[in-house]
Amino acid sequence: MRPPTRIIPPCTWNSFAPPPVDHLYFEGGALFPFRPRVDGFDPVQGWWLAEMALLAYCNQAQVAVELERAGWQLAAWLHDDTTGTQGFVARSDDAQLVAFRGTEIRPHDGGDNVLKDILTDIRLPIEHTGWLPNVGGTHKGFSQALDSVWNALSGAILKGDEAPPLWLAGHSLGGALATLAALRLDQVQGLYTYGSPRVGNARFARHFQAPTYRVVHREDPVTDLPFTWWWLGHYRHVGQPVHIDAEGKLHFPAQLGNRAKAMFEATLRNLLEGNFDPLQLDGPATIPRPVADHSPLYYALRMWNHLVATAPSM
DSSP: OOOOOOOOOOOBHHHHSSSOTTOOTTTTTTTSOOOTTOOSOOHHHHHHHHHHHHHTTSOHHHHHHHHHHTTOEEEEEEEOTTTOOEEEEEEOSSOEEEEEOOOOOSOOGGGHHHHHHHHHHHOOOEEEOSSSTTSOEEEHHHHHHHHTTHHHHHHHSOOSTTSOOEEEEEETHHHHHHHHHHHHSSSEEEEEEESOOOOEEHHHHHHOOSOEEEEEETTOGGGGOSOOOGGGTOEEOOSEEEEEOTTSOEEOOSOOOOOHHHHHHHHHHHHHHTOOOTTOTTSOOBOOHHHHTTOHHHHHHHHHHHHHHHSOOO
8 A cells, every 4th residue: 555646736826836835845754764875866865855845945944844843954044135045954864955945936025036036047148167177167147146155055064974975956946056066065965956947068067977867847948948059158957857747757868858939839828818917926827837847846746646656565
């Protein structure tokens, strides 16, 4: 007998804009404990890290409470008012983890949080890093965002031969920041990103060595951004693609096709037909599917359903 799968709800603005109000973080974690030293893609880790990436959208107080319930402690809260970067470092008895929040779309504090993340996202030019020579170029906005919390992050990571395994996770912009952090940090056990955009150029991708699983839900268009056009800097992805299909099954293709075109077409069609209002964040209107595929809640629910579908009967 296996634990039940979880219902994938209709994606309205209310459920799309994280953090979800009624989500039970790490529910079922006692049945599938975190695996500190597992190698290769692992369904248990895939679910735990999707939950961590979703939790990163919450405020510091809730993050601390939810981590403690799951057997973790908040080791450091990462936040910078100027860039809007947010994340946390967590520790358990036998592991340590860094998770970054993605782009916010639910305004608070006057809406400045949304504007700061948008400004980070659109700083597209490739810049060559000064902190690690000869590794190629990275997205200027993402690099500046990580720089703004780097001292706090680096100071909270346990280092040395006796340090517990280090894991990184993030959704959307958070996945991009986790990718950059994985290049800077030593002895990364694994990196899982969910709906992450591209981070650096081809040279960066060739130098990137951390074990990485780049999870893409259906036609999530953000994973096809920034485009690979030469005048933007020849952006390239890193890691093993993991594609979640319409039925929730996972596939491990060599590469994935273009999803951004489907998103733009669907968004335009729905706007013209009046099917949703992009300015109404708490309304009942359904978001067009390619956009909805980017929801961090969907990533967490899909990873749970895959875990229970592939787990041995209990």
